[in-house]
Amino acid sequence: MVLAAGRGERLRPVTDSRPKPLVEVGGRALIDHVLDRLDEAGVETAVVNLHYRGDQIERHLMGRRRPTILFSRETEPLETGGGVAKALPLLGAAPFFVANGDVLLLNGRVSALRRVADAWDDRTMDALLLMHAASSAFGYEGRGDYFLSPAGVLRRRRDREIAPFVYAGVLLVHPRLFQGAPAGGFSLNVLFDSAQKAMRLYGIRHDGAWFHVGTMEALAETEIWLRSRESWADTRASEA
Secondary structure, three states: OEEOOOOOHHHOOHHHOOOHHHOEEOOEEHHHHHHHHHHHOOOOEEEEEEOOOHHHHHHHHOOOOOOEEEEEEOOOOOHHHHHHHHHHHHHOOOOEEEEEOOOEEOOOOOOHHHHHHHHOOOOOOOEEEEEEEHHHOEOOOOOOOEEEOOOOEEEEOOOOOOOOEEEEEEEEEOHHHHOOOOOOOOOHHHHHHHHHHOOOEEEEEOOOOEEOOOOHHHHHHHHHHHHHHHHHHHHHHHHO
């Protein structure tokens, strides 16, 4: 599932006329970067939820061939958890990916999502989150989200703590975690906390680049970074 219903308030005024998932970075809409990662991992069908200017997202994705797109339309904002809960009938009974529609991550040595899928253990996990080191998260200036044990168990940062890892906006989750979930809109954090309490919340460290494109300044800096990376790759190719 790709979460694409939000407005993206911190990217105003750009998001006054288009939803954040359609903001372009590196010549492609953010949601296309997300769908590219899903396609690379072998995902054949993606459910995309729609609310704020959802008609624009629907039109943008009409010509996309892979993965196949299904839409979950929301008449009111349901937040991240409520949006997934509404779409559960489209998602099936097996574990599924959930990805923020505005996340920008680059693979490391192999597909990041394949690494997540390979690390899944249904006996011990209800949710497996992709984590990135806060110290190397491009454009991120927060205090981190989680501590990650050597065994992969996650613990959320307490109020006065500084955590070394930030949630990278991608997870693999089993639908059983939504049993007894609140009605209406709620954050996925509610379910993360439930899984943590049951010792069934795990994480895996991302080994590629990850960008926190939350502001206009971060968007501009990300574009500069991507252009410099392309220039370096072109130079290496010409030298070869």
